[in-house]
Amino acid sequence: MAGRTDPRRDPTPEAGEDLRRLAFRQAGYFTTGQALRLGCTTEDIGGRLAEGSWLRIERDLFRLASFPRTDLEEYAKWCAWFEGNAVVSHQSAAELHGLGHLHPSFVHLTTPGSAPAPTRRLALHRRRLRDEDCERAGPLRITTPLCTALDLASGGIAQDLFDEVVGDGVAIGRIDPDELRAAAELQPQQIVDRIERALGAYG
Numbered sequence: 001m002a003g004r005t006d007p008r009r010d011p012t013p014e015a016g017e018d019l020r021r022l023a024f025r026q027a028g029y030f031t032t033g034q035a036l037r038l039g040c041t042t043e044d045i046g047g048r049l050a051e052g053s054w055l056r057i058e059r060d061l062f063r064l065a066s067f068p069r070t071d072l073e074e075y076a077k078w079c080a081w082f083e084g085n086a087v088v089s090h091q092s093a094a095e096l097h098g099l100g101h102l103h104p105s106f107v108h109l110t111t112p113g114s115a116p117a118p119t120r121r122l123a124l125h126r127r128r129l130r131d132e133d134c135e136r137a138g139p140l141r142i143t144t145p146l147c148t149a150l151d152l153a154s155g156g157i158a159q160d161l162f163d164e165v166v167g168d169g170v171a172i173g174r175i176d177p178d179e180l181r182a183a184a185e186l187q188p189q190q191i192v193d194r195i196e197r198a199l200g201a202y203g
Contacts, residue, residue, distance in 0.1 A: 016040075020064070027139035028067025029080035032060040058118065072096075076139045078107055078122060086111040087134050087141045089125060090155055093148040096137060097174065100165035102157065110143065110151075125151070145174040150183055153191045153198075162194060167202035 018038045023030045035045060045062075048054035055063045061081050070076065075096070079086050088096060091104035106123040117124050133147040143151065149166055157165075169175030177199050184195050 023064050023067065025139060026080040026084075027070055027072065027076035028064045029057065029077050030062055030064075031081060031083055032062070034083060035062070070138065072138055072140060074107055078109060078118075079140055081118060082109070082111055082113065082115070084141075085113050087129055087143055088137075089129075089143040089148065090123070090151050091157070093143045094152065094165050096140075096142055097145050097148065097169070098172070099145060099148065099168045099174075100161055102161060102165070145169045146176075146179060146183060149175055149180060149195070150187070150191070153184070153194045154187070159194060159197060163198045163201040166195070166198035170199070170202060 019030060019035055019040065022034060022038065032045065036042075045054070049056060049062075053065050055065050057063050057077055058081065061077060063077070075088050075092065079088065086109040088108065089110040090108035091102045092106075092108040094100050094102050095104060104123075106121060108123045108125065110125040110127060110129055112126065112128040114126070129143065129147070133143055134141045135144050136142070146169075149162075149169060152162055152165055166175060166180070170177060180195060180199070184192050
C-alpha cells in the first residue's frame with residue numbers, strides 16, 4: 001500500500017547505535033521510553049520483536065536477544081526498568097557484596113522516584129542516595145557495604161543476621177569499624193546500639 005511504513009525497517013543509524021550503547025551499559029536491557037527517546041518508533045519496536053532481535057521481557061522492558069546472559073540478570077533488568085534511577089540496596093546489596101546469609105525473597109532497590117513497583121518481586125525503598133553511597137558492580141549501581149550496613153541497621157532484620165553482615169564486612173576489609181561508627185553518629189540511638197552490638201560480636 002502506498003505510503004505505508006514498513007514495520008521491519010531499521011531505526012536511523014544514529015538511533016540504533018545510541019540504543020545499542022545504552023543497552024550494553026544496562027546488560028542488554030532497555031525500556032520503551034528509552035527506545036523512543038533515542039529515535040526509534042513504535043514500528044521499529046514491532047519490527048525488531050517480530051524478527052527476534054529484541055525480546056520483550058516485561059511490560060515496557062526489552063532486551064537485545066544477542067546480549068550474553070549474566071549472573072546479575074534479575075537485578076539488571078529491574079534497574080533498567082527504572083532507567084538508571086534505582087540502586088540495588090539493603091538485603092540484595094548485602095547478598096551481592098557477600099555479607100551475611102540473608103537470602104532475600106525480594107529484589108531490594110532504592111529509588112528517589114514515586115513510580116509504583118511493576119512487580120511484587122521488588123521491595124522499593126524511597127530516598128535519594130549520595131554518590132558516595134553507591135558503587136558500580138558491572139551493569140548495576142549498588143550501595144556500598146558501609147551504606148548497606150546502615151540501611152540494614154534500621155531495616156528490621158534480626159540482630160544475629162545483622163551481626164553476620166557487619167562481621168563479614170569487617171573481615172574482608174569492606175567495612176571499617178571507625179567509619180561505621182562515625183557514619184552512625186547522627187542516627188537514632190537504637191541504630192547506634194545495633195551497630196555497637198554487631199561490632200562487639202566480632203571484636
